[in-house]
Amino acid sequence: MYEHICGPGCNHGPATPEAEAEVREEFKVARRSFLRDALAVGGATVSAASLNVAMTPSAFAQSAAKPGSGLTSHYYIPASAGTVLWGYFSKSAKPVVEVESGDFVTIETLTHHANDDAERMIKGDPGAESVFHWDAKKKGVNRRGAGAMDAKVGAGGGEGVHICTGPVRIKGAEPGDILEVRIVDVATRPSANPAYKGRAFGSNAAAWWGFHYGDTITEPKKREVITIYEVDATGERNWARAVYNFKWTPQTDPFGVVHPTIDYPGVPVDHRTITKNENVLKNIRIPVRPHFGTMGVAPVEAEMVNSIPPNYTGGNIDNWRIGKGATVYYPVAVPGAMFSVGDPHASQGDSELCGTAIECSLTGTFQLILHKKASLPGTPLAELKYPLLETQDEWLLHGFSYANYLAELGPNAQNDIYSKSSVDKALRDAYHKMRHFLMTTQGLGEDEAISLMSIAVDFGITQVVDGNWGVHAVVKKSIFPARGG
Template sequence: MASRSALLILGLCLLANGISGRRLSQMEAMDQCAAPSNGAMKSLKADSTTAVWGYFYQGIEPAMVASSGDEIMVEMITHHAGDDYEKMIAGDPGVEDIYRWTPEEQTMAMRGAKGAGEGVHILTGPIYVCDAEPGDVLQIDILDLAPRKNPSTGKTYGSNAAAGWGYQFRAGFLDDDKREVITIYEVVEEDDEMYVVPDYAFRFAGGPTGYPGPTTPCATLNGSMPRTVAGENVEWSAEERIYSSTNVPCDDGNQTWAGYYYPGVITQHPTGTEDMSIKGKFKVPANLHIGNIGLSPAWDEAVNSIPPLPTGGNMDNKRVGAGSTLYLPVQVAGALLSMGDAHTAQGDSELDGTGVETSINGKFKLTLHKAGALPKFVANLTHPLIETPTEWVVQGYTYADFLNEIPEDPQNQIFALSSIDKAMVVAYNETRDWMMQSFDMTEDQAITAITIACDFGITQVVDGNFGVHALIPKKVFKMAE
């Protein structure tokens, strides 16, 4: 974990020197690439001009241009900041800008691939990587991650939402009282160690008070996707007001939300209904990581940010943290790297639906590996690969490439078709193939090595494309050298 002073410096650098204000045209990106930066330090601040809400799309103009060898600092804003406005939004200008939603204006009106919450994550980017082409591999070294402190309080808070997509809604509740419960955590430092501690909890809606849920101005009905490349106009419409398969009507200029149907709602609850009894029950060592980091897929439409992709995206693997390296296959020119959904803590499975969703600032180094000269361990790479100081992590999903494998309506069908059994098959096949390629093994040799040396784990069971990963210890191969 980085020292306290290093984390402070990281946060200050981003606040002072970040790029924001507008996106670059494709022509401007190409012009910048003509004079490569060759190892420069760049930073990208997060606000409504440098982020998208809930989707990947290859037709978005880049927020920044970077070259292989550059180090970049990127701000990532949590899509759950609305769970406590005073602690996670108020006083932070970039976050206030992203969440601004009044009767007159929704600063970021297109939320989700079709504008009605089909994707929830606030993703900073995309970052155009010079010379990146389909078939290349982008290496992303995660140099540092730091909790984003609210400038007005000097504190960082996060939210764990035990939401309707959590596995507890599949497994069942003891009293059959299905409920969405939000726990607000504070990030604290003690003796140069970082922890998350529960502050209080509350129900999103329902409960003994019969609270119907938070009320907002009516969400924008339609519009054009912001910041698309010149000459392209992508219209979106949410005229039916169907959000997460639920109709939420507009009455007298307001909508009342009985559940997490639409991202960015500012939650409220009746005064005095907070459950303070959780305070002091436990203290969890922080494990800062990025839940959603990926490249744009080669797909003609905007892609929901929730189901993970062969190009990365919403992996929710807690090992994507400082000191790790991520390798992603490039599918489109410029790679178009975006990131968000950062967590200060999460266990494997992300069982209740989220981690401790927290705004975080990160520092990264980019290295582009060209298709004609790929290192052996990323040759033929078709899935995300994570490298930690001690392990290789192969990431599998129910569908390795759901967009191309599900024949009809893949972005909706993936949520009904997810299976841990299928994810295990994909993770095994990818692990076997990767070990055969990387270590010159036969299939039988890979099978026995996997069985006696590797661990498989459930990455997540909440993202519409369930994840299973394999942990391959480096030392078993170093010992054989």
């Protein structure tokens, strides 16, 4: 069994065929039991080609194996109380592991909504149980958010809600560099409860932060409704179905704090206090498109940054296209980049209108490639100061109400952003970024870029629920001439 436990600096040469077969299996099914209790595992060296990983080379960057060897290392990071930051990015948090450019990292991610139905999404799962543990004496992860530790609602104040696995430090990364993140594979995390073998589950909360809230036609006008969805964990079925829904009722957490609304992440829902409606969305098949709502590197502007509003270093972008086969480029803002990922979704529509997606735990495999600042001039990655998403057929730019709200809104930015967002501002930012992209990467003049944007670029609403609202701009690669070798 490929249970190689050592630090990232150890070197035991090329992996055996048996080890490579085990890695291939890990890439395929992302077994949660693999070294669950280890903080991070590395050191075995494998050939990327030997993994049979289907990767389309990115248009902007060459494949980056370690110089001269063609070999990369593969790390596995299980989700546990010791490997996550709940609700924030941090430039100074202790990294879970340090990797080199070109390395692969398989990372488990947990949805912060798992306690909406703990029987289906937590029970029997040691990693999830360690993160969500909460009794009268302690929580498995005490801080939940970037707020005050003595906040009445709970430590961290819920000023940030996503369970972010990491951070992963990239050796040699410095401000001004670009981190390329290739999403090699995404696998659903199955329920560990034997009663639900072969199935996975997710939660959709139509909550107070949703765009719809209060603008409803049935009473009560201000209500929060949770819908639990079932996903086929074997991958044989590409659609999800609703299982039941219920209205949120005031929940008393194990510390005795009452939560009249969904005001703090991970509050256990006492199912004795709710009424389940199992006659919901009958015969409706929801397309499954697994992706990561929150992924990025740490900003420099603050020690701890709320995970909810997206920003120039990525974060909670909530674009369903950030899934298997996609590549995202992030500007590095702090030494080591400090990459984290979380907020896994089984599916989501553009806008994420009611406040959440199908929040469903996933495991992803990523290749992390560093592009040094000195190598960027004259390349399409030069001057990149925003997250750029690349799929097989498209490039996508993400505009926000504020391109860098932490810098633009001053010392109280993490609170002020929620009252200042607008789709108009996000569309303006998306326009500016797409104009920059077309002029710098395709050599177009401004008038050419403006004309092309109007006739060949699609602008869509990414999300209107994350404080810093988002609009994405999509352009097809096929409209441009092929690049020379």
